[in-house]
Amino acid sequence: MSExxxxxxxxxxxxxxxxxxxxxxxxxxxxxxxAILLSEPKIIETEGLNLMPGDLYNEETGKxxxxxxxxxxxxxxLN
Numbered sequence: 757m758s759e760x761x762x763x764x765x766x767x768x769x770x771x772x773x774x775x776x777x778x779x780x781x782x783x784x785x786x787x788x789x790x791a792i793l794l795s796e797p798k799i800i801e802t803e804g805l806n807l808m809p810g811d812l813y814n815e816e817t818g819k820x821x822x823x824x825x826x827x828x829x830x831x832x833x834l835n
Contacts, residue, residue, distance in 0.1 A: 769790035
């Protein structure tokens, strides 16, 4: 969201974090972050790793990999 757009209450969601049936934290987050947190993500300590969106995690090995980035060439450049 750019600086000159007004942020309204409609841009935020209120969520509660619950551990063992007890609310341990409430917070207001933007809708994108609310969707991520409410999708029950696996949360892993990644200190010292330089991860990017799109990197893959293997639950069996506990290791992260970065898929090869494929350059997409516009069709007109192929001719």
